[in-house]
Amino acid sequence: MRILIVEDETSIANFLRDGLVEEGFAVDVADNGKQGLQLALDYLEEYDIILLDWMLPGLNGIEICRNIRKENKAVPIIFLTAKDTVDDAVFGLESGANDYIRKPFSFEELLARIRVLMRKSETGVVVFSAAHIELNIEKHSVTKNGIPVELTLKEFSLLEYFLRNKGTVCRRTRIIEKVWDLHFDYDNSVIDVYINALRKKLDEPGKPSFITTIRGVGYKIESDE
Ligand code: CA
Numbered sequence: 416m417r418i419l420i421v422e423d424e425t426s427i428a429n430f431l432r433d434g435l436v437e438e439g440f441a442v443d444v445a446d447n448g449k450q451g452l453q454l455a456l457d458y459l460e461e462y463d464i465i466l467l468d469w470m471l472p473g474l475n476g477i478e479i480c481r482n483i484r485k486e487n488k489a490v491p492i493i494f495l496t497a498k499d500t501v502d503d504a505v506f507g508l509e510s511g512a513n514d515y516i517r518k519p520f521s522f523e524e525l526l527a528r529i530r531v532l533m534r535k536s537e538t539g540v541v542v543f544s545a546a547h548i549e550l551n552i553e554k555h556s557v558t559k560n561g562i563p564v565e566l567t568l569k570e571f572s573l574l575e576y577f578l579r580n581k582g583t584v585c586r587r588t589r590i591i592e593k594v595w596d597l598h599f600d601y602d603n604s605v606i607d608v609y610i611n612a613l614r615k616k617l618d619e620p621g622k623p624s625f626i627t628t629i630r631g632v633g634y635k636i637e638s639d640e
Contacts, residue, residue: 416533416572417441417461417593421451421479422468422495427518431466434522439555439568441596448474452482454597459487461592464529469496469507477510484511491532495520543578545636546625548617550578559617566616569594573609574617577626582638584629610634 418440422428425446432442443458445451448471455465465483469476480492494507494515507515514528530553534541541552547560550571557564557574566574572594577585587606595605614624627635 416463416575417443417458417596418529419443419445419451419454419458419462419465421445421448421455421466421471421476423447423471424468427468427495430522431525434526437568438526439572441572441594443597447472448476448479452479455479455483456486458592459483459490462490464491464493464532466493466495466525467512469494469503477507480507480510480512493525493528493532543575543581545578545581545639547619548574548578548625550574557617560619564616567612570609570612570616574613577634577636581636584633584635586633590633 416439418435420428420431420435420442422431422444423446428444428446432444435442443454445454450473451467451471452474455462467476467479471479474482476494476496480494483490483492491514492512494512495518496503496507496515497518504515513532516525516528543550543552549558549561550556552575555571557566557571573590576590576593587603590606610626610628614626618624625636627637629635
């Protein structure tokens, strides 16, 4: 899952980025309004949520939000705002944001709101499964034949992406866009390393891998039907 943060205060941006990366998200940060809008529009289909500061150099958060909404009605947007009057909050929501949170806020509170919005946008699914594998988003756990398996954050994100797209071919470029961030230097071998790790941890001995390689294109997890 990939998140865009548009925030000009470096300390807040870094705090959010580090916390969200620790939670397993791929995170991009823009420190001004123009760059924020540009990234949002360039990767609109890739972002699962956008965190938008209100007061920004270049373009303010309201303008960015309106521009994003012209292109994409669905991506959840949360305003991070120091403004604290009711009128301002209503104005923010009317511009198309889904929620707002007042600074200073705790990371836990923000994370809870992110999870609520993501659940809404994905119709409440928290458990994904295929064959002998089950992944629980809320518990952040994975089991193989009912037995817990330890995955790294990136392995977990990659498996989550595959399971969300069960039955369809996951192209390598889409995997990179969804699971890694802007700073990923395009190196195919990195994906291979993670695929191999997932296979090693989750495949059943003597059986074909649960992740099928589609040569030259990407990977696929078969649907159960
Ligand atoms: Ca600001």
